[in-house]
Amino acid sequence: MAIRYAKRGPLRFASHRVLQRAFERAVRRAQMPVAFSAGFTPHPRLSYLGAAPTGAASEAEYLTIRLSERRDPAALAQALDAALPRDLRVLAAVEWPGDDLPGRLEASAWRLVFADLPGPVLDAAVDRLLAAASWVVTRGDGIPGAARDPARGPAKPARLVEVRPAIVDLTRQAAAVDGSHGYPDTCAILSVILRHSTPAVRPDDLTTALAEASDGAVPSPLEVTRLSQGMLQKLDGVTTVVNPF
Secondary structure: OEEEEEEOHHHHHOOHHHHHHHHHHHHHHOOOOEOEOOOOOOOEOEEEEOOOOOOOEEEEEEEEEOEOOOOOHHHHHHHHHHHOOOOEEEEEEEOOOOOOHHHHOOEEEEEEEEOOOOHHHHHHHHHHHHHOOOOEEEEOOOOOOOOOOHHHOOOOOOEEEEOHHHEEEEEEEOOOOOHHHOOOOOOEEEEEEEEOOOOOOOHHHHHHHHHHHOOOOOOOOOEEEEEEEEEEEEEOOEEEEEOOO
16 A cells, blocks of 8 residues: 655654654554564564655655555545644555555655745856756765764764756746745745655755855755655646656
């Protein structure tokens, strides 16, 4: 059984482990006939695919649940949704034979909202980034061995990430066009399609590249939301990301 779910509100800041515990508890409350792994410490056979980074909201997260007996996916999805916290919502559920779902998750469509950022500044950064054949950013805490505040925990090793090949599309939207989301006119909204790659290019890697392309004028986004995750398709000449179900 495969489930598409949303991660919204404050729960976008929850770690992956916290979300795992929430689903495991909800599965028990919903009395789902979940299969367990073998060994001395059996675990419910739940697999999370292409999880959004901590801090990002999402309308297209995927989870597969191996069941010990066949049940109606719609009924199980309804019971699971009722058992989850209100900011985790089950959007769709289907029977999914086989293990090919990860291969269907080719790319993600994101919406990035920047507060108090003039549109022309973002446009110039986007144009410079798209004009480059390669753009490498540093992920982590920079130079290995550099001083770090102990209160922030151990330093993450620096890693170079090639951003440019993963970018399928960058398009700025006017805040007025997207007014249904309640963003003020001073916000700049960027629609992004990122192809899944190894290593995965995350929205924060992209915003690092945009900051570099604008000499620091593009700040960190106010809000990051994954809108869809699936296969790349062209509809009326426009490249989109279509959820597998």
